[in-house]
Amino acid sequence: MPQQPLMNTYKRLSVSFERGEGCWLYDTDGNKYLDALSGIAVCGLGHSHPAVTTAICEQASQLIHTSNLYNIPLQEQLAARLTNISGMDKVFFSNSGAEANEAAIKIARKFGHAKGIEKPSIIVMESSFHGRTMATLSATGNRAVQAGFEPLVGGFVRAPYNDAEAIRAIAANNKNIVAILVEPILGEGGVLIPADDYLAQLRSICDDNDWLLMLDEVQTGNGRTGRYFAYQHSYIIPDVVTTAKGLGNGFPIGACLAKGRAATTFTPGAHGSTFGGSPLACAVGLAVTDTIMNEDLCDRAASLGKRILDGFKEQLEGMNYVKEIRGKGLMIAIELNEAGSELAILAKVKGILLNITGGGHVIRLLPPLVMTDTEADLLVNTLSKLIKIYAADERSKPRS
Ligand SMILES: *Cc1c(COP(=O)(O)O)cnc(C)c1O
Numbered sequence: 001m002p003q004q005p006l007m008n009t010y011k012r013l014s015v016s017f018e019r020g021e022g023c024w025l026y027d028t029d030g031n032k033y034l035d036a037l038s039g040i041a042v043c044g045l046g047h048s049h050p051a052v053t054t055a056i057c058e059q060a061s062q063l064i065h066t067s068n069l070y071n072i073p074l075q076e077q078l079a080a081r082l083t084n085i086s087g088m089d090k091v092f093f094s095n096s097g098a099e100a101n102e103a104a105i106k107i108a109r110k111f112g113h114a115k116g117i118e119k120p121s122i123i124v125m126e127s128s129f130h131g132r133t134m135a136t137l138s139a140t141g142n143r144a145v146q147a148g149f150e151p152l153v154g155g156f157v158r159a160p161y162n163d164a165e166a167i168r169a170i171a172a173n174n175k176n177i178v179a180i181l182v183e184p185i186l187g188e189g190g191v192l193i194p195a196d197d198y199l200a201q202l203r204s205i206c207d208d209n210d211w212l213l214m215l216d217e218v219q220t221g222n223g224r225t226g227r228y229f230a231y232q233h234s235y236i237i238p239d240v241v242t243t244a245k246g247l248g249n250g251f252p253i254g255a256c257l258a259k260g261r262a263a264t265t266f267t268p269g270a271h272g273s274t275f276g277g278s279p280l281a282c283a284v285g286l287a288v289t290d291t292i293m294n295e296d297l298c299d300r301a302a303s304l305g306k307r308i309l310d311g312f313k314e315q316l317e318g319m320n321y322v323k324e325i326r327g328k329g330l331m332i333a334i335e336l337n338e339a340g341s342e343l344a345i346l347a348k349v350k351g352i353l354l355n356i357t358g359g360g361h362v363i364r365l366l367p368p369l370v371m372t373d374t375e376a377d378l379l380v381n382t383l384s385k386l387i388k389i390y391a392a393d394e395r396s397k398p399r400s
Helices: 050-062 073-086 097-114 134-139 164-173 198-209 260-264 279-294 297-316 343-349 373-396
Strands: 017-021 024-027 032-035 090-094 121-125 156-159 177-182 212-216 240-243 254-258 322-328 331-336 355-357 362-365
Touching: 032 373, 050 279, 073 090, 073 254, 073 279, 090 097, 097 121, 097 134, 097 177, 097 212, 097 240, 097 254, 097 260, 156 164, 164 177, 164 198, 177 198, 198 212, 254 260, 279 297, 297 322, 297 331, 297 373, 343 355, 343 373, 362 373
Parallel strands: 121 156, 121 177, 177 212, 212 240
Antiparallel strands: 017 024, 024 032, 090 254, 240 254, 322 331, 331 362, 355 362
């Protein structure tokens, strides 16, 4: 065997997929798998969605890339679409979630400097995830993501998640704060859903202190939680919203949306991206947003998510092994009392793709928005059975 030529950045399951259709992936041996992860909240429309395929093929045959030195009408169209959906004013396009967050961080700092704050700081949360670039890993609330990469980027102040009082305490003592950067639901952190009034509380703290409320909707956006953006459950308007994952259904595109003063912070030369907002990426983004809106997939995510959540509760609630079953739309978690990292491998053997997060204790499900009721029931039944068998096996093991 030749030596593996890839850098050792991922622990991978031993399977390669060759083809995908809807919620199903087919491996190189012809086995099929129900995809309950969507490539980590990316393929919301499932695999090989005709609207996406057509957009890619038609736009690629016409024009892939020009440069942001010229007008890009498709970029303006997608920006108009996103501002319409979100209530924001302006959009900057990137190629990934981390880059969208970099734009947000730069907006906050420039906003701070414009107010005469020389060392602007941003409040970020424990257990958060914002990306792998130096600034976004510094913002991330997980030491494992940061360890070995010091010195970290400064200007971040850490606070506990879902604790508005802790933010008020920081406000009283730190005059350098210019913004809060927060996920409406912690994704990588284990699908942690804050109190219903959390974002409203943060909004009012930001208003009282003249801070920007910046929401990282890289994972929660694009219909996943049952609204196009998760903050739309809370009836607030943030100053900055970032998104990526589900926006291109697998084609790389990210966006940083901003409102009011935050939207006019950047001036020519302040920020940029060679690839960001190419005609091809934006044609795909338009096809994806069109499909989500025209096919009412936000509502579908809400009702399908409830069906799956109720199904798991019916089958698993009350088990010693299961600590909590929670979710919003199609962001669903089954939290275990013990680490269950092997469950991803066992589920794969049973033909289900899922992911374990939250330090090995949380089974995370992010199914495509286009999943049928039948597929959802298959997911619930197969996974519930697997968890029951696994829990029984675990209990019968001698305690070390
Ligand atoms: C995935 C994710 C990111 C990083 O996105 P990349 O496209 O991998 O750079 C940032 N924030 C959140 C909340 C995410 O889930």
